[in-house]
Amino acid sequence: MIKTLLAIVEGPARKSGFIDTVLTLAAFRQAHVIFDVLTAAPLLSEQLAPLGTLYTLPGQIRQLAQSHADSVRAMLPTGAPAEVVSHFDDVGWIPGDVRATAPLADLVVFGPAETWSIDWLRRRTIETLLLSSGSPLLLLPSGRSLRAIDHGVFGWKPGPAAMRSLHHLIHLAAPGARIDVVSLKHGLDDLAETDLAPVVTLLERHGFSVTGHALDRSESAHDTLTGFALEHGADLLAVGGFGHARVREILLGGVTRSLIADPRLPVLMAH
Numbered sequence: 001m002i003k004t005l006l007a008i009v010e011g012p013a014r015k016s017g018f019i020d021t022v023l024t025l026a027a028f029r030q031a032h033v034i035f036d037v038l039t040a041a042p043l044l045s046e047q048l049a050p051l052g053t054l055y056t057l058p059g060q061i062r063q064l065a066q067s068h069a070d071s072v073r074a075m076l077p078t079g080a081p082a083e084v085v086s087h088f089d090d091v092g093w094i095p096g097d098v099r100a101t102a103p104l105a106d107l108v109v110f111g112p113a114e115t116w117s118i119d120w121l122r123r124r125t126i127e128t129l130l131l132s133s134g135s136p137l138l139l140l141p142s143g144r145s146l147r148a149i150d151h152g153v154f155g156w157k158p159g160p161a162a163m164r165s166l167h168h169l170i171h172l173a174a175p176g177a178r179i180d181v182v183s184l185k186h187g188l189d190d191l192a193e194t195d196l197a198p199v200v201t202l203l204e205r206h207g208f209s210v211t212g213h214a215l216d217r218s219e220s221a222h223d224t225l226t227g228f229a230l231e232h233g234a235d236l237l238a239v240g241g242f243g244h245a246r247v248r249e250i251l252l253g254g255v256t257r258s259l260i261a262d263p264r265l266p267v268l269m270a271h
Helices: 018-029 056-074 094-101 118-131 162-172 188-194 197-206 220-231 245-254 255-263
Strands: 006-011 030-041 082-089 107-110 137-139 153-156 176-184 208-216 234-240 267-270
Touching: 006 153, 018 030, 030 094, 030 118, 056 082, 082 094, 082 255, 082 267, 094 118, 107 118, 118 137, 118 255, 153 162, 153 220, 162 197, 162 234, 162 267, 176 188, 176 197, 197 208, 208 220, 220 234, 220 255, 234 255, 255 267
Parallel strands: 006 030, 006 107, 030 082, 107 137, 153 176, 153 234, 176 208, 234 267
Antiparallel strands: 137 267
16 A cells, blocks of 8 residues: 655756646555655756766755755645655765655655756666665656556566565556566577466456466567557556666666666556
8 A cells, every 4th residue: 555655856846747647646545745856966067977066065055955845845736745855965975865864655756857857866866766765666757647557567577576566566556457467588498487377376366357478579678568568558567676686787788777768658666
């Protein structure tokens, strides 16, 4: 059951619809929202992050952070079950600050890349909280809202990250929801990873309508999973985050990093 949402926002707030989407989700879940507004010290250029920070007096950064938090408060309806907190620091330190002191929440929500001016800050904060917070993350793309989850797609790859994502999907999905379980294979060597019967059985015992799909991966895992979910009209795609070692994901790329950069539908991740 989701009763506290933590929505991460880069200040100043942008009129992208993200805040309204979070408030709508919170109302549907009857949950409280905490908006955490991140303020980075001024940079020579956003593209230089995490380098290029200009020296700024602490009082000036604090005043800037207060202005950014106020811009979010101004967008909240009177009486909304929401509060605003803020983090401010050099851009390279903010993800660690959030990891250490972010309010506790049942679900952490991020908006699309276009609602952030510093793409590095968005990506690093998502990765940091995914690996360290213990809470599931929900990535919302532009123009997509999320209320009831009547149809979910679950990307299965054996491992603890996928199992945690599966459990979170079970708690979020509507009773009796349709769930497509998808695994990807290259050939006969992948048969052990595409044995979906245990996953299908577990979900059926929870009362869901479940179908398993072992797909040949002719393109990237990101494109295959996302394409399947969009083609079948799913409300949400759920995956385990960083199923491989993070160093391998960074060096070789991976579905986690691709979905962070380009979530074409709501994506639920857990590690």
